[in-house]
Amino acid sequence: MNGRSKEIMIEAGVQCIPGYHGSNQESGFLRSEASAIGFPVLIKAVKGGGGKGMRIAMTADVFDDQLKSAKSEAMSSFGDSVMLVEKYITTPRHIEVQIFADKHGGCVALGERDCSVQRRHQKILEESPAPNLDESVRQDLWEKARTAALAVGYEGAGTVEFIFDNESGEFFFMEMNTRLQVEHPVTEMVTGEDLVHWQIIVAEGGKLPLSQEEIEARIGERGWAIEARIYAENPEMGFTPDSGRLIHMQTPSITGTVRVDAGFIMGDELSSHYDPMIAKLIVRGPNRTTAIQKLHSALEQYEIAGLVTNIEFLKAVCNHPSFVAAEVETGFITKHSEKLFAERPTTPEVYAQAALGLLFMEAAASQENGGAPFDILQSGFVAVAQQRSLGFLPNRTLSSSETDEKSVTVDLLATGLYDVTIGGTPITYRSVASSWDPETHKVTSFFPHTRLETRVIDVEKGNLTLFQQGQQFRLRCATPQWVEKALGIKDTAHSVLTPMPCKILRVEIKAGDRVTKDQVLVVIESMKMETVIRSPQDGVISRVVHQQGDLCKAGTALVEFEELVKPK
Structure with missing residues (x-):
């Protein structure tokens, strides 16, 4: 809303939020207007919408950085970086x-x-x-x-x-x-x-x-x-x-x-x-x-x-x-x-259904390639014992108390009948009758205490999404350490990764810089929204992997550290 719009509304008797809506866009002037209004203030693109080109400045110290970010996002989204500044109402x-x-x-x-x-x-x-x-x-x-x-x-x-x-x-x-x-x-x-x-x-x-x-x-x-x-x-x-x-x-x-x-x-x-x-x-x-x-x-x-x-x-x-x-x-x-954002526990039955579903899918793939049917020789089972063990981890990005790998052992007893043991507790479900519908990707299992129908989707190489009783669960198959070494999987502990597919807008550091925890490293853009990537802790930059304008997939290393220093 520009200054004239505000004047029209006030003249019509419609109350407006105190703010500056004029044409002077010099950062120092806008900062002084914000101070006159009183912090916190809302910085917003005049041509904005959908939350783009909008930032809140709680104090004068962060005003310039928030203004810069809002202008950049507004220009990217609307081709215009004219800003208004208004009083921010806290509730x-x-x-x-x-x-x-x-x-x-x-x-x-x-x-x-x-x-x-x-x-x-x-x-x-x-x-x-x-x-x-x-x-x-x-x-x-x-x-x-x-x-x-x-x-x-x-x-x-x-x-x-x-x-x-x-x-x-x-x-x-x-x-x-x-x-x-x-x-x-x-x-x-x-x-x-x-x-x-x-x-x-x-x-x-x-x-x-x-x-x-x-x-x-x-x-x-x-x-x-x-x-x-x-x-x-x-x-x-x-x-x-x-x-x-x-x-x-x-x-x-x-x-x-x-x-x-x-x-x-x-x-x-x-x-x-x-x-x-x-x-x-x-x-x-x-x-x-x-x-x-x-x-x-x-x-x-x-x-x-x-x-x-x-x-x-x-x-x-x-x-x-x-x-x-x-x-x-x-x-x-x-x-x-x-x-x-409270952690939602993954029940043992979810792990059991994940293991059964994954094995059913492996068996179906084996049959398509000329292998034996599931109930005669389970794909991946030890031929004599007819047993298979799998490991799963919750596929969550928040720190989780469920950090230990959950092992699931499935024993084939007879046609469509299995013992399923969940490690850690341990819990064993005896004589579980289970079947697989390849059209719906659903595992239907009769546990001793309940019947469960679970849709199991293998999204990508052991990254599973399960739908059970109106809830969604995401699990990933745990990769044994020896496999990681054999495949040469890179340790990313000293890297900062992209959280999503993105374009690099700005790189704020260079190789050799010593940075502190929460310092801005890179600014990225995805789906017209800017995201600031900050340093996870103190350290020294050894390499800046990507530069302004680069397009990156999710999980791509942006910055590598030569050393990380834990805060005292």
Whole structure:
């Protein structure tokens, strides 16, 4: 929002956040404006959107670095680096109003959406109506949104965005997006209207299909809607984007109250050059509690393998007591990170199903190549004992208490009958009847205490993704040390690796430099988002492997150390 836009809103009686929105972009001047506003401040690209080109400066000391980063990302994403600086509200909610205006003077608000659950300044959950909002505030928001649109003679679909201060109960005009938003299906769910059709009607010069009174009546009848954005990203690594092929994908059952808007199908490739959103999952219920339950159930049906996604994280948000109680703000994820990222134990049955599934797949491959059937001579089994041992590790990026390799031993007893022993505990499941469906990649096993059906996807050379009882588990086959030595697998302990496929934007160090823990080494870009790679600890750089402009795969060494010095 530029200075003139702010003036128009204030003249129209719409309150704005204190800030600087002028043309002077000199860093020293912007820093002085930020100081006058009072830290913390929000630095944001004027032409920004989707959280790109946006940074928070908590103090004057970090302002210049944050400004530089925001400008670089904005130029890369929008071809423009003009910034605005505004007061940053510490406990805000992000509430926006969907408006429509026609050329006949008609302007309506189709309800509001709460988009407060965000990461990296981008929304991942949106709902309508906004919870825990006084009706008088709700009506005032709608009125101010319509006033903002009428003040500029707007026509068509638009989204008027507000920051709501949880502490004071005040709301401030933030910006107006002159388009339908990603989350517009939430509004379609609670109004029962096709907003794209509305756009066509207005573009052809027609009048709005419904009056404000008719819209409000519909919203009152249709209950609550929530949208979850399904992203190819790793929440455990700061929501860094992932890319690659959708090896397996199953979407929830579509009904009148469950909708999936997807841009990809199974087998498609997600490029590192675009936004990592795979799909939008939208549900509707008669009230918020039912809508959350329906969303969680749909997420349990959603299966994606080949890419790391945020689906398990979204389930954790749905289950969090504060989200259920609608105690939301834009800092929700940071505030509740300990519980949201809590380690989820991998049960012994998961390891058992992983081993059985992998052996069934090996047997199928052996038969295709002219080998013996699984139950006569198991591929990989010792011929006399007919036994096979495998090792697995949780394929997690966070530090995990499950660091010890889990060994699984499978003994073939008879046709379709096995003893399965999980090392470490130990636990032995006797006489497990198990079968494999090659079409669905499902292992069905009858354990002494339960029946389990597990889909086992071998994503790549022993990197397994399992779907069991509405949960996803990622395991990798442990490689024996002698194999690593035989194959010459390189020790990467003294290297800093790329967390995702990326392009190198800036290299801040050179060979021979002595660096300290958390010092900036390299700045990378993936899916239009900048990520700063910092030194894991003190050390001396021996080699800078990649330079500005290079394209790198995930796991590529960026920087090598000649020595690492542990902090005292």
